[in-house]
Amino acid sequence: SQTIHQWPATLVQPVGSPLSLECTVEGTSNPNLYWYRQAAGRGLQLLFYSVGIGQISSEVPQNLSASRPQDRQFILSSKKLLLSDSGFYLCAWSRTGEGSYNEQFFGPGTRLTVL
Amino acid sequence: AQSVSQHNHHVILSEAASLELGCNYSYGGTVNLFWYVQYPGQHLQLLLKYFSGDPLVKGIKGFEAEFIKSKFSFNLRKPSVQWSDTAEYFCAGYSNYQLIWGAGTKLIIKP
Incomplete structure (x- = not known):
């Protein structure tokens, strides 16, 4: 069966510090990968998605970036955090190929607080 | 603009x-629709989905949804x-290789 891991679960960082959140998927190959930010009352905002190693699409311009160094690893980064980066970050994956139906499977999330 | x-x-x-x-959607073409649920302290998980066929879809835990085109x-x-x-x-x-999300509804059930 497939599992998705995110770490850390919670993180408190000062403004201006760097960020690295990691997401890994087990039990599948060549998944589509996604980073979302969830804000109260505003649903899920798609930040980045990737359909393959080194292929990243950005949906929202901001000071965050994403990388996919391996097939099942997706990293969310920032060089200098802003207060507005605080939030709940979710990683998700979906199958590729015909008949995949585009269902997304979510990780446990990382609660980021920037002070 | 595409929206849910x-x-x-x-x-x-x-x-x-x-x-x-x-839930209402505003985009055309092929319509794939989902309901997800997030219980307190738990992951987002799929409740049910619609792709084609019977517009009345049954999901987990007694939930159902009806697609009315x-x-x-x-x-x-x-x-x-x-x-x-x-939850x-x-x-x-x-739509267009990504899920478009609604803002969410917080449901509280009083015992």
Whole structure:
């Protein structure tokens, strides 16, 4: 069966510090990968998605970036955090190929607080 | 612009009441629609999905949703809610290689 891991679960960082959140998927190959930010009352905002190693699409311009160094690893980064980066970050994956139906499977999330 | 909208941000019901959460989408082409649920402290998980065929879709835990193309709607229903249904519910539609999400509805069930 497939599992998705995110770490850390919670993180408190000062403004201006760097960020690295990691997401890994087990039990599948060549998944589509996604980073979302969830804000109260505003649903899920798609930040980045990737359909393959080194292929990243950005949906929202901001000071965050994403990388996919391996097939099942997706990293969310920032060089200098802003207060507005605080939030709940979710990683998700979906199958590729015909008949995949585009269902997304979510990780446990990382609660980021920037002070 | 493509969008998914949920009518209510907060719903409070008593146990055994009937539930209907509204969801409307505004995009054309192939319509793939989902309802996800997030129980307190847990992952987002799929409740049910619609791709084609029977517009009445049954999901887990007694939930169902009806796709009405003429109304661009995909409302979630449950005939009798339980305290354990307290959660946040999200409607989403798939378009252009990504899921478009509604803002979510927080459902609180009073015991």
